[in-house]
Amino acid sequence: DEEVIEHARDADYIFALFGKVKGPYREGKYYLLDKINRPEVTAYITDSEWTSTSYLDSPTQCAEAKINPARHRGEPWINEEMYSKCRWYFKRLVFPEDLDREKIIPCYIGACNRYFGKPEDKEFDIFCSFGQLEDGLRQPVHDYCCGLGGDLMALARRGPAVGWDRSAEMAHLATANLDVLGASEHSQVRVQEIEAMAPLPGEVWHLDPDRRSSGRRSTQMEWHSPGPEFIEHLRKIAPDGVLKLAPAAEVPEPWNQEAEREWISWNRQCRQQVVWFGALAQQSCLRRATVVTKTANCLEDPRVHSFVGQSTTRAPQGSQVEEYIYDIDPAVRAAGLTGALARDQNLVALEKESGYLTSAIFCGHPLLTGFQVLDVLPLRVKSLSSFLRKQSIGRLEIKKRGIETDPEQLRQKLKLQGEESRTLLLTRLGEREIAILAQRCLDGVTGSSLKD
Incomplete structure (x- = not known):
């Protein structure tokens, strides 16, 4: 218990989740949190009262949990359901870091356990078992x-x-x-x-x-x-x-x-x-x-x-459309992080950073919408309309970046016919305005491939 107390006293945050397991009656009450005495950095979950509980604090939500006179021994575990709930509710409102799995250090209150490795950036200690998420912080x-x-x-x-x-x-x-x-x-x-x-x-x-x-x-x-x-x-x-x-x-x-x-x-x-x-x-x-x-x-x-x-990072510029092209999430654009994301994911920009990103190998980043490039055409209404009719493309999602063309006016001029569905991305490459015919990707697979 002294090892637990010493470690908790140095922790930046303490995530105290309780459950009362009805086992053999024990006289007195257990005052471990009183001994730690750090309520200002402690989150209390599941009707956890400050100072004491009627039984030794022990893991719940697990069918294998058993009480024995020697208390709990062995490696602690992470309850998947409560991990998911706590990660959403507490990642921003309580803690300055996400509750990543590798930063969770579970330990039964009232039992001596060895602690796992500490994160390099900041010590982040969470101990106790997972119970029902109800109370949150006292502050x-x-x-x-x-x-x-x-x-x-x-x-x-x-x-x-x-x-x-x-x-x-x-x-x-x-x-x-x-x-x-x-x-x-x-x-x-x-x-x-x-x-x-x-x-x-x-x-x-x-x-x-x-x-x-x-x-x-x-x-x-x-x-x-x-x-x-x-x-x-x-x-x-x-x-x-x-x-x-x-x-x-x-x-x-x-x-x-x-x-x-x-x-x-x-x-x-x-x-x-x-x-x-x-x-x-x-x-x-x-x-x-x-x-x-x-x-x-x-x-x-x-x-x-x-x-x-960093918002000052600039994306490398590309001179051609590669196998895949990406539309960037609006939050990335608003934050000025297009260049930083492009360099992080080894992508290049077409024209300016207000345009699209492209790569030869698919990138499945959640802040990018990926498309597999099928063809690259000049943005000329007559030739584009003829090409789409030959492909039997009657349903067309039209997106644009960096040019003035109105997508709905273009749709009317194209006079689409057919049963196929595709995406048309309008942008600029150098001095030329181009139309990129593409198929939306889902986890690296095109929509048509998934359908087949």
Whole structure:
């Protein structure tokens, strides 16, 4: 037990997940978390009460779990279901790093275990068994300009949250939403001008400022309410915070070095820019592009992929269209990471970085949409129309980058006929405008091959 306590005292974060296994009665209560005494970095899951539990803390959710007088021995395991849930709920709101499997160091509370190797970049310790995800952190998050409470509800799912809004009507609606969520016992909404209320040192804040304070929606932070001055005030008091902005919004230059900026896309649209301050910034000075895609249970477990890089990196230029061509996710473009992603994946750019990327070998990156090139043609309506008719192509997805041609007007002029379906990518190669006939790829296989 002393080994566990010593290791936990040096941990950056402690993920305490509990389950009471009803085994032989033991007198007294177990106070391991009291001995560790680090509640400010501990996440509590599954009705875990601070200081003690009625039984020795032990793994649950596993049919093989058995209680014996010698406690649990042997190697710990990772519960797959709870790993998936915890990875989504806690990757951003609690921890400054993703919960990657290789960074999970499971250990039974109350049992002595050997710890596995530490990550090179940052020690990240998670111990205890996986139980039901319910409580989250004890420390509240302050949600300023909470409005109806959309973000507040998400914050309340991981633990206590306090919403702030100047509008009594909005506060009433946000409170009702917390009631529906069943989070009103540990979260609340207050009516107040947020400029008059700041978090305590060490607390975490979230701010989605009003972008219409002047009557018209603006991407300039000077027209937001509250503006950059108040945000700087927040940072001085409580450095750890999250700021939501429009994708096109620019931030004060020092923030580019002090914070991490992230652009998030959903359904092929860049919807949000998020600025992470303090300990919430995973990699300050860098930019992050994140794509969120639907799954069968998209509300609780969407698929999330990110790429981090320098916005100053430029993509190598190509002089010809290779075997595969790629459209870049809008979040990558908005973050200015096209060049960084191209170099990371050994791709070259056609024309400027506003165009497409290409490669001889397929690249299955989640922030790229790949197409297998079937033919490269001059962008001339008459010859293009004749070629498509010969191929019996009647359904055509038309995409463009770097040229003025209107896809729908071109579609009408092509007078498509036939049963085949293809994609036409319009772009520029040198001084020429070209049309690339392609087939969308799914995990490196063309759509037609999958169908066959």
